[in-house]
Amino acid sequence: MKPRERWCVELRSLGPSEWTRFLGEHSGLPGPRANTELAIAFAEVADWNQISTATNDSDEYLAMCGTVALGARAADPGAMTKLHELASDSRWRVREAVAIGLQLLGDVSFGALEKIVEAWVDDHDPLVQRAAVAAICEPRLLRTPHAAAVAINICAKSTTALTRWPQSSRGASSLRSLRQALGYCWSVAVAAAPESGLSAFQGLGQDDPDVAWIVAQNLRKKRLKDLVGTAS
Known part of the structure; x- marks a missing residue:
């Protein structure tokens, strides 16, 4: 049991x-x-x-x-x-x-989850966005191309939302929590759909220091490190 x-x-x-x-x-x-x-x-x-x-x-x-x-x-x-x-x-x-x-x-019901995370990723509160990212980026849920595409989209939207905050606000605990989630969730989403996921991930602009940190953290994850090595 x-x-x-x-x-x-x-x-x-x-x-x-x-x-x-x-x-x-x-x-x-x-x-x-x-x-x-x-x-x-x-x-x-x-x-x-x-x-x-x-x-x-x-x-x-x-x-x-x-x-x-x-x-x-x-x-x-x-x-x-x-x-x-x-x-x-x-x-x-x-x-x-x-x-x-x-x-x-x-x-x-993946459809029910999808509706919630699509709504929450547009929320003004970074912690609500963080919940959306963490909820959808679970390997067992991303076994279809559609599910993986949803996860990649949620990661992309929340990353963009993070960059819209002024640098003077980035030390807030809510934004640090969102950044931390994105620091591993991108690798989960990309691993579920390597072709489209790598394209989205590699398209992240790294001029923003938080985005650069997110990219670096994900590249440390074996599931993404192996994919990047294969694609090189």
Whole structure:
């Protein structure tokens, strides 16, 4: 039995009133890595009331679990306002949970995920753009030419959006988070569609120091380094 399946079984064996204690005990925190598999299991078995309670909890791990579950249900209009808010939450694990949840949605309906990331990449908030980039640039979701094209487009749009900010603003944490995501997400998107992806990636102007950094970071990734070497 896979870890996620085991966590689902354990959660279902407990009364909902016991979930808070159980999630806290098995969160993996404090520590370098939170228990993502348990959070995804929560997303599979929780109902709307449990999700709402978790997302509004001050505990970071409970909020993370609720956010993953909310993202997985983001096709529901009732989930979008809260999920958009959580994309720029002050807690980085909650922000990451937005992307994880949206990827779960993409597993079920890529079209629903596509609509969300296409809307979010045009958002004024760099953290919302970052959520769009991180959500779509997941290898398991990019197995068709169309999906890969969406990921490349999202990377390109968010990179352009970053360059529109004045240099004096680039030190903002939200912009640094977006830059960091682009520092690896381009390589994921390009690897999914090497021909069109390399063309878009190699067309990035490097006069902007942040774009130059993004290019350099991606070129360090083996999946892209190998492709560039092959194309040379």
